Amino acid sequence: MTSRWDHLFESKPIPILDHLLEEVARLLTKDLSQWPPPVQELDLDVGGTFAPLFLEHPPRPSPAVYDEALRLSHWELEREFEAYDDYMRNKRYLERGLAPTDRLALLFLNRWLVEQMLGLGEATEGRVKRPMMRQILDKVEARLRQVQPPPSGLVL
Known part of the structure; x- marks a missing residue:
């Protein structure tokens, strides 16, 4: 009798690091559901460029801005600086469907995501390394796609 x-008892335990990556992805996705995502402090000397996002309360960016910010964050964590520089210098975000006015939100989200990942690395004393950080970003991207409504006019 079962x-x-x-x-x-028959299931395999989830390694603590895998659980941590899932939990961080869940928390980041929750933070990204707000616009702008929460920041602990805004140093106007360093992050003053982003002040309009907090003072003027612009509307939430499109899902494409989040996708592109995740792309840039992956490149930063992979240290693909040439790809990042080419993307920004040649305004490749315009080719990806973003408007020129999306640039500030794109850069802010990119900076926010990278800072979150590097902060996690510091908080775990280096146990969460860049490949794991990229896994987290993949999980965040997948979660964001689950909560995004389909484009208008698309029937599923």
């Missing part, structure tokens, strides 16, 4: 709890 107990309703037998499946718990």
Whole structure:
């Protein structure tokens, strides 16, 4: 006779690091559901460029801005500086469907995501390394796609 709890004993435990990556992705996705995402402090000398996002309360950027910010964040964590520089110098975000007015939000989201990942690396004393940070970004991207409504006019 099997107990309703037998499946718990038979299942494999989830390694703590895998659980941490899932939990961080969940928390970041929750933070990204707000616009702008929460910041602990805004240093006007360093981040003053982003002040309009907090003072003027512009509307939430389109999902494409989040996608592109994740792309840039991946490149930064992979140290693909040439790809990043080419993208920004040649305004490739315009080719990806973003408007010139999306640039500030794109840069802010990119900076926010990278800072979150580097802060996690510091908080874990280097146990969460860049490849794991990229895994988290992949998970965030997948979660954001789950919560985004389909484009208008598209029937599923």
